[in-house]
Amino acid sequence: MIRAWRSDALVGILPLAALVALWWGIVAAGLAPRALLPSPVAVFGRTLASVADPAFLLHAWATLSRLFAGFLVALVLGVGLGLAGATNRFVGGVLRPVVRILAPVPKIALYPAFVLSLGFGDASKIVLVVADALFPILLATYQGAARVEPKLVWSALAAGTSRRAAVWTVVLPATLPSILTGSRIGLVVACIVVFLAEMITSTDGLGYLLVRAARSFQTVEMFVPLIAISALGLALNGALAALRRRLLAGFPNED
Amino acid sequence: MTAAATRAGAALRPGLPPLLACLGLLACWQALAHLLTTGGMPDAVATFRELPAILGDQEALGDILDSLRRMALGFAIAVALSVPLGLAMGRSRLVASLVNPLLMVSYPVPKAALMPIIMLWLGVGDASKLLVIVLGASLPVIYHAYQGARAVEEKMIWSARAMGMSGASRLLRIVLPAALPEILVGCRTGIVLSLITMVTSEMIARQTGAGNILFNALDMAQYETVYAMILVIGALGIVLDVAFERARAALVGWSDEPDAIGVTAA
Amino acid sequence: MAQAALIDPSHPPEQSTAPRPAAVEIAGVTKTFQRRTGGTHLALAPIDLAVADGEFVSILGPSGCGKSTLLYIVGGFVPPSTGAVTVGGRPVTGPGPDRGPVFQEFALFPWKTVLGNVAYGPRQAGASKADAETKARGLLARVGLSAYETFYPKELSGGMKQRVAIARTLAYDPAILLMDEPFGALDAHTRLKLQNDLLALWERDRKTVLFVTHAVDEAVYLSDRIVVMSRQPGRIKEIVPVDLPRPRHRDELLLDARYQRYVIDIERLIEDPPEEAGA
Ligand SMILES: Nc1ncnc2c1ncn2[C@@H]1O[C@H](COP(=O)(O)OP(=O)(O)OP(=O)(O)O)[C@@H](O)[C@H]1O
Ligand SMILES: [Mg+2]
Numbered sequence: 062m063i064r065a066w067r068s069d070a071l072v073g074i075l076p077l078a079a080l081v082a083l084w085w086g087i088v089a090a091g092l093a094p095r096a097l098l099p100s101p102v103a104v105f106g107r108t109l110a111s112v113a114d115p116a117f118l119l120h121a122w123a124t125l126s127r128l129f130a131g132f133l134v135a136l137v138l139g140v141g142l143g144l145a146g147a148t149n150r151f152v153g154g155v156l157r158p159v160v161r162i163l164a165p166v167p168k169i170a171l172y173p174a175f176v177l178s179l180g181f182g183d184a185s186k187i188v189l190v191v192a193d194a195l196f197p198i199l200l201a202t203y204q205g206a207a208r209v210e211p212k213l214v215w216s217a218l219a220a221g222t223s224r225r226a227a228v229w230t231v232v233l234p235a236t237l238p239s240i241l242t243g244s245r246i247g248l249v250v251a252c253i254v255v256f257l258a259e260m261i262t263s264t265d266g267l268g269y270l271l272v273r274a275a276r277s278f279q280t281v282e283m284f285v286p287l288i289a290i291s292a293l294g295l296a297l298n299g300a301l302a303a304l305r306r307r308l309l310a311g312f313p314n315e316d
Numbered sequence: 317m318t319a320a321a322t323r324a325g326a327a328l329r330p331g332l333p334p335l336l337a338c339l340g341l342l343a344c345w346q347a348l349a350h351l352l353t354t355g356g357m358p359d360a361v362a363t364f365r366e367l368p369a370i371l372g373d374q375e376a377l378g379d380i381l382d383s384l385r386r387m388a389l390g391f392a393i394a395v396a397l398s399v400p401l402g403l404a405m406g407r408s409r410l411v412a413s414l415v416n417p418l419l420m421v422s423y424p425v426p427k428a429a430l431m432p433i434i435m436l437w438l439g440v441g442d443a444s445k446l447l448v449i450v451l452g453a454s455l456p457v458i459y460h461a462y463q464g465a466r467a468v469e470e471k472m473i474w475s476a477r478a479m480g481m482s483g484a485s486r487l488l489r490i491v492l493p494a495a496l497p498e499i500l501v502g503c504r505t506g507i508v509l510s511l512i513t514m515v516t517s518e519m520i521a522r523q524t525g526a527g528n529i530l531f532n533a534l535d536m537a538q539y540e541t542v543y544a545m546i547l548v549i550g551a552l553g554i555v556l557d558v559a560f561e562r563a564r565a566a567l568v569g570w571s572d573e574p575d576a577i578g579v580t581a582a
Numbered sequence: 583m584a585q586a587a588l589i590d591p592s593h594p595p596e597q598s599t600a601p602r603p604a605a606v607e608i609a610g611v612t613k614t615f616q617r618r619t620g621g622t623h624l625a626l627a628p629i630d631l632a633v634a635d636g637e638f639v640s641i642l643g644p645s646g647c648g649k650s651t652l653l654y655i656v657g658g659f660v661p662p663s664t665g666a667v668t669v670g671g672r673p674v675t676g677p678g679p680d681r682g683p684v685f686q687e688f689a690l691f692p693w694k695t696v697l698g699n700v701a702y703g704p705r706q707a708g709a710s711k712a713d714a715e716t717k718a719r720g721l722l723a724r725v726g727l728s729a730y731e732t733f734y735p736k737e738l739s740g741g742m743k744q745r746v747a748i749a750r751t752l753a754y755d756p757a758i759l760l761m762d763e764p765f766g767a768l769d770a771h772t773r774l775k776l777q778n779d780l781l782a783l784w785e786r787d788r789k790t791v792l793f794v795t796h797a798v799d800e801a802v803y804l805s806d807r808i809v810v811m812s813r814q815p816g817r818i819k820e821i822v823p824v825d826l827p828r829p830r831h832r833d834e835l836l837l838d839a840r841y842q843r844y845v846i847d848i849e850r851l852i853e854d855p856p857e858e859a860g861a
Contacts, residue, residue, distance in 0.1 A: 158337035165557030275432035294424020311734035
């Protein structure tokens, strides 16, 4: 099992390595002008140098803190609303059509409205992250909670748990797999959208670094924030996967 | 007769609550605009009054239609490329382990953020925007086609093998139909994503299109136009989603779960 | 049929048991389900049944006759369409720790260990964690699972899960046990063992038990009375008092002609060729 996974991971490195090799080959053969496609050595070298650069780390921290703030609000709201909608008929009746309308609205289009009412600072970006990360989490929670085996709830009610308490002691833990799946999507979405918001209006953050580099045509510098956000997303995803393994130890179909 | 009538009624009824929700949301907006007297937020009525001005403007309307054409084309290309790839991943562990890391690495990167680099290579024209839309819409389609193909019952494949079907025709005639419900879930997310990528790429390239109108209006402090464009883009998202859902339900209604709503990612 | 001496249809079942007070009184209970496609489905025709305190009553009947539904109504998980259930003289309005269900599907909490599952009830009743776990350990010892307290349900066999489910319910000490085919999914050997365990437990604690099963021999072995139901709509066809001495021992019973007669007669009662053919 573990060996199979390792060989999978090994095979997985191949295409990434091949891609970088191809890139390097193109540059080395002089097929593309340096101004358009810098060498991978330069790009990864600059990325590594950036990691040690406090100014860069401040930008990364700005992105990360907005991402986390937005994601956490979305998590609390999404789980709360999803559970309420699945366990309360009235809330569910109101929530379902509202979500149906709001979920497919491109949230990025709302960003100007957030900027107009909350200003160009952190608040509008965080609200955008919330608006975007909320729906995957909410929908996953709602669908997971609506599908909880009623007999689990009945078992708790029979043991003397009140209906309200059963939402916390049974429905919430039983919905945890879905919540974590939704969170995973929400986290990726948060990465994407915080970066975009920083590209549109910002004076700091990884998205801003990209725009700044693009304005002065510093191609190498343009790759650095993209690699950084990809690495950030991978790291967050890995952390969430580890959390999932811990939290879902008892659930079937969890490898 | 009565059964048919009930069914028709049931088909119509789900349309009513979202409609009420729409009105409710608009009412909330109206109230909010009057409560927040900062001046940055026009109310719903004023915004609706602005709509004819935008949609009546030949140039603006042309821009928006142009955007939509790009979006549709990008989405179509994305589906055409992603479905075979996803199916192949689902049926071959080698393909899956080759492609998965690439996907993992590209998930957190906003595809529209590649615009500045792609524009260096392909210029500011249609090609760059198209490429970005294809990239943006592909991931969910690949992912769901992959999951759908993976879930196809092994026994169905075995019996197809026993009947002497070749690998390619197994993929086309067994795996594709069996994975179709899941693929369409991916497409539903993909179509909204292509709209999002379209808006975002135009906002970064700032040449033409719906995203360009929206953010230019923001820069020029034309708040009514900002809100009217939000309304237009939001309505596009909803209409695309509903239309797609209708089509999906007609195609694979048999596999339905009640209340299933696609999970949309930016 | 002349040989059906043990089952006397002219004998009104209501008068056939000990004069102990009724623990459960089911009066005129019906259940109608709304079909998704429109229309309704009558799952239970009026059911009247009184179960005495400390009595072991089995419910037998063909699949789909409403046994589970009846049990859920007594448990308060599902409301009856008409009629009422009273437990200890008080009308049932919802679930409560006086009635402990054991579901056929086990319904263990997958996120809790074996110990956590069994300690759940005492915890809800306000016991401290330590006290609840002490109680849970005692029950796990009784069902022979002491070595498995740190396991998750998914790591257990079907029979072990079933024993955990029973221990979880016993842990909050319900006066009435509602058991829905608790041994249905088990292999023959585990099944026999759990039957004996349950009987020993019942003879010790004398809880009131409503026990749904498909197995006639199991019902005769365990019960004071057997309720035989028929389908479409679900209703009580016959109530058979089992007049066999206790404590019962399986090997003695198997040779006992009265036991054999009960099994044969009840099997005949359940046989329901026209309806079963339609199912
Ligand atoms: N939630 C429900 N909605 C609609 N009909 C239901 C529902 N639950 C049960 N029924 C119907 O009620 C009838 C009785 O079901 P029930 O599960 O009580 O039968 P049962 O006697 O326990 O069967 P089995 O022995 O197979 O477990 C069945 O005909 C079933 O179709
Ligand atoms: Mg049943």
